[in-house]
Amino acid sequence: xxxxxxxxxxxxxxxxxxxxxxxxxxxxxxxxxxxxxxxxxxxxxxxxxxxxxxxxxxxxxxxxxxxxxxxxxxxxxxxxxxxxxxxxxxxxxxxxxxxxxxxxxxxxxxxxxxxxxxxxxxxxxxxxxxxxxxxxxxxxxxxxxxxxxxxxxxxxxxxxxxxxxxxxxxxxxxxxxxxxxxxxxxxxxxxxxxxxxxxxxxxxxxxxxxxxxxxxxxxxxxxxxxxxxxxxx
Amino acid sequence: xxxxxxxxxxxxxxxxxxxxxxxxxxxxxxxxxxxxxxxxxxxxxxxxxxxxxxxxxxxxxxxxxxxxxxxxxxxxxxxxxxxxxxxxxxxxxxxxxxxxxxxxxxxxxxxxxxxxxxxxxxxxxxxxxxxxxxxxxxxxxxxxxxxxxxxxxxxxxxxxxxxxxxxxxxxxxxxxxxxxxxxxxxxxxxxxxxxxxxxxxxxxxxxxxxxxxxxxxxxxxxxxxxxxxxxxxxxxxxxxxxxxxxxxxxxxxxxxxxxxxxxxxxxxxxxxxxxxxxxxxxxxxxxxxxxxxxxxxxxxxxxxxxxxxxxxxxxxxxxxxxxxxxxxxxxxxxxxxxxxxxxxxxxxxxxxxxxxxxxxxxxxxxxxxxxxxxxxxxxxxxxxxxxxxxxxxxxxxxxxxxxx
Numbered sequence: 001x002x003x004x005x006x007x008x009x010x011x012x013x014x015x016x017x018x019x020x021x022x023x024x025x026x027x028x029x030x031x032x033x034x035x036x037x038x039x040x041x042x043x044x045x046x047x048x049x050x051x052x053x054x055x056x057x058x059x060x061x062x063x064x065x066x067x068x069x070x071x072x073x074x075x076x077x078x079x080x081x082x083x084x085x086x087x088x089x090x091x092x093x094x095x096x097x098x099x100x101x102x103x104x105x106x107x108x109x110x111x112x113x114x115x116x117x118x119x120x121x122x123x124x125x126x127x128x129x130x131x132x133x134x135x136x137x138x139x140x141x142x143x144x145x146x147x148x149x150x151x152x153x154x155x156x157x158x159x160x161x162x163x164x165x166x167x168x169x170x171x172x173x174x175x176x177x178x179x180x181x182x183x184x185x186x187x188x189x190x191x192x193x194x195x196x197x198x199x200x201x202x203x204x205x206x207x208x209x210x211x212x213x214x215x216x217x218x219x220x221x222x223x224x225x226x227x228x229x230x231x232x233x
Numbered sequence: 234x235x236x237x238x239x240x241x242x243x244x245x246x247x248x249x250x251x252x253x254x255x256x257x258x259x260x261x262x263x264x265x266x267x268x269x270x271x272x273x274x275x276x277x278x279x280x281x282x283x284x285x286x287x288x289x290x291x292x293x294x295x296x297x298x299x300x301x302x303x304x305x306x307x308x309x310x311x312x313x314x315x316x317x318x319x320x321x322x323x324x325x326x327x328x329x330x331x332x333x334x335x336x337x338x339x340x341x342x343x344x345x346x347x348x349x350x351x352x353x354x355x356x357x358x359x360x361x362x363x364x365x366x367x368x369x370x371x372x373x374x375x376x377x378x379x380x381x382x383x384x385x386x387x388x389x390x391x392x393x394x395x396x397x398x399x400x401x402x403x404x405x406x407x408x409x410x411x412x413x414x415x416x417x418x419x420x421x422x423x424x425x426x427x428x429x430x431x432x433x434x435x436x437x438x439x440x441x442x443x444x445x446x447x448x449x450x451x452x453x454x455x456x457x458x459x460x461x462x463x464x465x466x467x468x469x470x471x472x473x474x475x476x477x478x479x480x481x482x483x484x485x486x487x488x489x490x491x492x493x494x495x496x497x498x499x500x501x502x503x504x505x506x507x508x509x510x511x512x513x514x515x516x517x518x519x520x521x522x523x524x525x526x527x528x529x530x531x532x533x534x535x536x537x538x539x540x541x542x543x544x545x546x547x548x549x550x551x552x553x554x555x556x557x558x559x560x561x562x563x564x565x566x567x568x569x570x571x572x573x574x575x576x577x578x579x580x581x582x583x584x585x586x587x588x589x590x591x592x593x594x595x596x597x598x599x600x601x602x603x604x605x606x607x608x609x610x611x612x613x614x615x616x617x618x619x620x621x622x623x624x625x626x627x628x629x630x631x632x633x634x635x636x637x
Contacts, residue, residue: 056631059532061630061631061634062631081537082536085531085534085535085536086534088532088533088534089533089534089535094529094532094533096529096634100525100526100634102239102526102529102530103246103526104239104242104243104246105239109235113530113533114288114533114534117533117534117535117539159615161533168443174575213603
């Protein structure tokens with residue numbers, strides 16, 4: 001945490017309730033937290049603790065029932081759907097548990113999707129995407145489609161896609177849940193390296209102890225509340 | 234993200250489903266292209282026959298003649314009308330008309346007597362080429378007549394037989410003369426088939442004791458002059474006379490022909506309704522199978538309108554393939570039908586609003602033959618794709634990402 005820098009993410013007294021049949025489920029109960037540039041933070045907790053809900057709110061995919069969510073200086077409640085789309089496109093990178101690559105696009109095309117949406121010219125896109133693919137260890141595999149790659153390779157493409165648009169923060173929801181331990185180790189090394197060398201801000205949600213162990217900052221959630229927020233050595 | 238490329242690849246993602254969709258579109262389009270060419274050929278043939286055989290583009294009569302035809306209602310100075318029109322590139326032929334009785338050896342029937350100059354008339358009408366038996370009029374054969382096929386049948390006369398014509402001459406006296414049937418026409422039009430007796434103009438003039446004037450001018454316009462402009466030119470050349478286009482002379486047929494495009498479009502839409510259901514089903518399946526993918530795209534910043542564009546491009550790609558294949562099937566058939574055609578000998582006896590169908594039914598192969606069926610297909614596919622496209626665009630990214 002930094003005292004001088006402005007937070008990229010700021011949650012103030014956020015609650016989120018869902019209707020489940022006739023009952024109301026309180027997924028977040030007055031959560032407040034700040035994420036600063038360059039942090040590698042892990043939201044941990046058991047299933048139903050609210051970590052994914054928090055990640056969705058920060059990712060501008062959901063709106064809070066009450067409270068304030070600010071991302072990169074924008075109060076999300078004041079943004080239209082189109083503006084939320086632009087915020088996600090320009091300032092937030094996503095890495096999903098199930099990779100979620102577009103199956104008909106090659107590794108290169110998947111990685112360049114966001115840049116193409118931003119209207120960046122093909123030459124600049126190529127330079128950036130080829131560099132990123134090399135950085136995530138996929139040099140020479142750029143023409144492969146998702147079904148021609150392993151799970152680990154697909155998640156590396158997803159990381160390259162998340163980083164391509166130079167986002168303010170990368171949100172990774174259980175990024176190692178679908179890969180074997182060796183691949184998970186390699187992916188964590190990669191994200192740690194990207195955080196260290198490129199100062200990419202990462203926010204993970206996980207209940208994988210290996211991921212928690214790598215976090216510089218660990219936020220533990222239980223029943224929709226933050227019960228622990230600590231910086232690790 | 235190259236949307237057209239993505240759409241193209243998506244078409245081949247479920248090859249079997251796309252093949253069924255494209256096949257349905259192809260078969261319907263090919264069938265409707267051929268049908269469009271044939272129906273347009275049928276109606277345009279009717280229009281052409283009406284104009285080229287019977288009516289011309291524009292006709293001139295003395296005021297009141299059409300409502301109450303009388304040999305006394307004549308255009309007294311036809312040359313003063315013909316000369317300026319011919320100078321402007323129009324072709325004009327005068328006709329003398331009367332009514333009377335035609336009699337063979339045993340039978341008699343009412344007849345319309347039409348006197349014309351064979352050489353001049355050939356510049357405005359193809360009627361002389363429609364002789365089924367015998368030959369057309371010749372100036373040198375003043376006593377030779379050509380009659381309609383139904384009249385010949387009812388009088389039991391044929392080529393070489395004698396025909397008695399009875400009428401009232403202009404001086405009120407009984408006009409009667411014997412003539413020889415030189416030719417019998419094939420089917421040209423119901424009215425002419427039943428009662429027409431064509432004579433050399435001078436012969437009819439002598440029979441009816443009409444020293445001057447004519448009853449009718451038949452005008453053909455230069456190909457580049459629109460019909461209404463042609464009428465205006467004729468009105469200017471024949472002030473005070475009754476000038477009408479062929480559409481005004483036969484309004485029922487004109488309306489029928491005018492409604493052809495609308496009727497065909499309705500037929501296209503009915504046939505395409507089935508295709509639309511296939512497309513709607515296929516595109517809905519394609520969207521439902523990819524809910525998570527659309528969710529991811531929207532999560533990373535793809536806007537709803539881009540999703541709509543992607544789904545529409547997928548439909549457009551399939552339509553484009555179907556149009557290519559449809560043309561490949563239909564064009565050879567249309568080429569054959571527009572050159573060789575279909576012989577409809579028995580059908581040619583039928584008439585519609587006074588116009589008869591051509592004996593030789595040929596398809597028309599022009600721009601409109603293609604624009605109607607292809608345009609209607611594009612319209613139906615667009616409507617069918619609208620719902621799946623909006624469905625995809627309105628997906629909530631959060632729900633869609635977690636869709637299973």
